[in-house]
Amino acid sequence: MVKLPPFEVEQWMDKYENTPGVLNIAETCCSSISINRLAQFNSDQQADAHQLIDFSKPMTYGPILGSDELRRNIAATYNEDESKTNTQTPLLTTDNIIVTQGAIAANHLVFYSLVGPGDHVISVFPTYQQLYTIPESLGAAVSLWKLKPEDGYVPDVTELESLIKSNTKMIVINNPNNPTGVTIPKEVLSEIIRIARKHDIIVFSDEVYRPLFHSIEPDKIPLSAISMGYPKTVATSSMSKAWALAGIRVGWIASRDPSIIQAVASARDYTTISVSQLDDQIARYALSASVRPQLIARNMSLARSNLKILEQFVAEHSNTCTWVKPTAGTTALVRFRNKDGTPVDDEQFCKDVLEKTKVMFLPGSRCFGHGQTSSFDGTVRIGYVSETEVLRQALEELGGYITDYLK
Ligand SMILES: Cc1ncc(COP(=O)(O)O)c(C=O)c1O
Known part of the structure; x- marks a missing residue:
């Protein structure tokens, strides 16, 4: 049986997120x-939450790969982005x-369908x-x-070339990135694609x-x-x-x-059959043309205003914390140091902050560093797109902790 190492982020979340x-x-x-609340985002004011789910529908497995309407609405999110550019993609x-x-499950299935013994995979890190x-x-x-803070966590494509082997099957990227919140710029993405094409490698x-690119100019969004x-x-x-x-x-x-779709669909038969038919209905509603724009606008605006609050916190505490400011997504990797300049022990720091203030975030070394490099020393991942009041209160508590306890 395959022995998997612990999934550190998930285990940390499970252990601490229900702290009273x-x-x-x-x-x-x-x-x-x-x-x-979802129903309130509908531009059709007559719609209410009860119209969202058809309660009279028999609960069969439903369409195996997902309902046509949901898949159409998902496809529309990509087509909409492309329509804003000059790309000629069908x-x-x-x-x-x-x-x-x-x-x-999507990620698991992609690997399970496309990768096996003898293959080589390159993955961004963290x-x-x-x-x-x-x-x-x-x-x-x-x-x-490896993404480096000194490069603003932007992947270095010259390094990518040097990692490629004759059996490299796949290059894995994460854009926007968790935990850094950094966007792979358009030009870098084009380079990754160019290199992958040259070597006939799958890009995953x-x-x-x-599309939570909340703090980047629209013409720079990849x-x-x-x-x-x-x-x-x-x-x-x-x-x-x-x-x-x-x-x-x-x-x-x-x-x-x-051929990728075919491979994934055949492997999926062994793991999924279909997704919950209630979930499918809610997702297709949320991504419908009358709901999607208002829903994403709420989340973009929440992300932008919360990021400003976090930015102000980092500026006010610049003697103890530094970061690469995120441009997208929901997370930031913030590095804390003691007043003598040494990095905090991030795992101990997270535990102590939680115990003394109830503020919860994740230690970078434990959850993202995996003993690979000391460049995670002192880092914590903050997810800042919570309700604004929660973030405000948490940062106020954290500020108090820094004053009282960081030596
Ligand atoms: C980069 C990334 N991929 C995938 C997931 C899984 O998300 P979900 O299964 O909720 O869609 C997460 C969750 O944190 C994530 O950060």
């Missing part, structure tokens, strides 16, 4: 909404989309641990493509934080990797982060390559 009175700024979803259709139980642990568990050799892009003119790409995403609906557990895989 917790001020949770570890969460990576835009502050989650209820179904009643429109995405339902055939390009497979619905899954969250991006976590990122969501699943993206390098799973290919390794499937017998692939994995090289980590986890885009679960797309397209999805699948919209860059190279068919051998596959992207995953979900309703959890940018759409604030993690509880419905709907995600997807998108690709223009029929």
Whole structure:
């Protein structure tokens, strides 16, 4: 049996997120909404929450790969982005989309379908641990493509060239990135695609934080990797982060390559059958043309105003913390140091802050560093797109902790 190492982020969250009175700024979803609230985002004012789900529908498995309407609405999110640029890519259709139980299942399925013993995979690092642990568990050799704070966590494409081997099957990117909140710039993405095409390698892009590009000029927002003119790409995403609906557990895989879609669909038969038909209905409603713009506008605005609050905190405490300011997504990697300049022990720091103030965030070394490099020393991941009041209160408490306890 494959022995998987612990999934550190998930275990930390499970262990501490139910601490009574917790001020949770570890969460990576835009502050989650209820179904009643979702209905309020409908531009059709006659619509109410009860119209969202058809309660008379028999609960069959439903359409196996996801309902046509949901897959059409998902495809529309990519087509809409492309329509704002001069790309000549053919429109995405339902055939390009497979619905899954969250991006976590989507990611797993991509690896399970496309990677095996004898393959080599390159994954950006740091990122969501699943993206390098799973290919390794499937017998692939994995090289980590390290993002460095001194490069603003932008991947260095010259390094990518040097990591490629004759058996490199896949390059894994995460755009926007968790935990840094950094966007891979358009030009860098084009270079990654160019290199992958030259070596005939699949590009797999986890885009679960797309389209939450809240702090970058509109003309700098990169397209999805699948919209860059190279068919051998596959992207995953979900309703959890940018759409604030993690509880419905709907995600997807998108690709223009029929052989990738085919491989994933056949492997999926062994794990999924279909997703919950209630979840499918809610997701298709949330991504419909009359709801999607208002829902994303709420989350963009929450992310922007909360990021300003966090930015002000970092500026006010510049003697003890530094960061690379995020441009997208919901997370930031913030580095704390003691007053003597040494980095805090981030795991101890997270535990002590939680105990003394109830403020919860994640230790960078433990959850993202995996003993690979000391460049995570003193870092914590903050998920700042909570309700604004929670963030304000948490940062006030944290400020008090810094004054009282950091030596
Ligand atoms: C980069 C990344 N991918 C995938 C996931 C899984 O998200 P979900 O299964 O809720 O869609 C997460 C969750 O934190 C994530 O950060």
